[in-house]
Structures are given as C-alpha cells and as structure tokens.
Amino acid sequence: MGGLAVVAVLVAVVWSTVRPPPAAPASGRVGQAATTDLSQLSPQEQAYRLFDRVMRAHEAGDAEEVSFFGPMAIQAHQLLGELDSDARYHLALLHSVSDTPGLALIQADSLDLEVPGHLFGAMLRGAIARMQGDSLRLREAHAGFLANYDEEMAVGRGEYQEHATSIEAFLEEARAATNNGVSE
Numbered sequence: 001m002g003g004l005a006v007v008a009v010l011v012a013v014v015w016s017t018v019r020p021p022p023a024a025p026a027s028g029r030v031g032q033a034a035t036t037d038l039s040q041l042s043p044q045e046q047a048y049r050l051f052d053r054v055m056r057a058h059e060a061g062d063a064e065e066v067s068f069f070g071p072m073a074i075q076a077h078q079l080l081g082e083l084d085s086d087a088r089y090h091l092a093l094l095h096s097v098s099d100t101p102g103l104a105l106i107q108a109d110s111l112d113l114e115v116p117g118h119l120f121g122a123m124l125r126g127a128i129a130r131m132q133g134d135s136l137r138l139r140e141a142h143a144g145f146l147a148n149y150d151e152e153m154a155v156g157r158g159e160y161q162e163h164a165t166s167i168e169a170f171l172e173e174a175r176a177a178t179n180n181g182v183s184e
Contacts, residue, residue: 044087047076051090058097070098085111086159089120093127101128117148119160123170142174 038046050073057065077083077091092107108124115121126141149171153160160167 043076043080047073047080047087048090050076051094054094054097066097070094074098084159085115085118085120085157086162088114089124089159089163092120092124096124096127096131101131104128117152118157119145119148119152119167119170120163122148123166126170126173139177142177145170145174146178 038049041049050069054066054069054073057069074091074094077087077094080087083091088107088111092104092111095101095104095107104124105128108121108128111118111124112121122141122145126138126145129135129137129141
C-alpha cells in the first residue's frame with residue numbers, strides 16, 4: 001500500500017500540472033479534468049485512469065508522455081494484486097507500448113490460462129506479432145480470435161463492452177486478412 005500511496009501522490013501532482021486529456025479517449029471512457037485528485041480514487045480507478053492517459057498519449061504519438069506515465073501505470077496495475085481479465089489486458093497493452101513485448105506476452109498467456117478462448121488473448125498476441133513483424137503469429141492470432149469470437153461475444157463479458165472499439169477493429173482486421181489469405 002505504501003508504494004501505491006507514493007504513486008498516487010506523484011500522479012496527483014503531475015496530473016494537475018499537465019494538459020487536460022481529450023474529451024473522448026480511445027479507450028471509450030469519458031475524459032476527466034486534469035485536476036483530478038487521484039489520491040481520492042480507489043486503486044483500480046487510479047490504475048485505469050493512468051492506463052487511459054498512456055493509451056491516449058501512445059495514440060497521439062507522444063512518446064515522452066508514454067515514457068513518463070507508462071511505468072506509473074504498470075506499477076499501479078501490479079499493485080492491484082490479483083488481476084481480472086480487463087486489468088490483465090490493460091497491463092499487457094501498457095507493456096506493449098512501453099516496448100516490453102515479452103512481458104505483454106506473459107499477460108496474454110496468463111489470460112489464456114485463466115479464461116481459455118478469451119478474445120483479449122488473441123488480440124494481444126496479434127498486437128505483439130504486428131509490432132514484431134511476425135506474419136505467421138499474426139495469422140495465428142487472427143485464426144484464434146475468429147474461432148472464439150461468436151461464443152465469447154455470446155457470453156457478454158463486461159470487459160468486451162469496455163473495449164468494443166478495439167474488438168471490432170481486430171475483428172475487421174482478422175476477417176480482411178482471412179478473406180485475402182494473408183495477414184499484414
């Protein structure tokens with residue numbers, strides 16, 4: 001808890017001194033004012049706010065902000081203890097944008113062990129394969145995703161709703177690659 005308190009205070013101070021985030025971040029969550037006092041939030045809310053900030057910075061091409069907030073977001077997720085599927089997906093994405101794809105792959109493996117067929121596992125493997133230029137592994141990720149898509153969507157997992165845009169984008173990519181007989 002001491003480490004989390006340090007992270008919370010540091011983030012609260014830094015958060016209040018940087019520009020405000022856009023109103024509609026890519027993660028689908030509503031943006032928060034730059035003066036949000038993260039120390040007043042639960043550890044999960046802190047971790048998720050940091051995740052959103054890092055993902056927005058990554059999508060904007062702001063490597064400096066990713067480098068600054070990425071380690072804080074990773075630590076905040078690690079301090080959560082046992083991770084649910086959504087938090088594990090967040091942690092893997094944070095590792096992938098922080099240039100530690102091996103650690104992202106560990107999270108994908110853990111997710112597959114905990115919830116076989118979960119769409120996030122294939123999505124993570126696809127993202128890592130794309131980053132590494134590995135077309136064979138990308139095809140495998142697409143195939144795994146498509147094989148489990150209908151059944152998994154019927155389950156109606158809450159984390160799928162939170163990341164609907166990312167799931168739909170990967171679905172389109174997987175279908176296009178399958179229809180063309182290749183992966184990018």
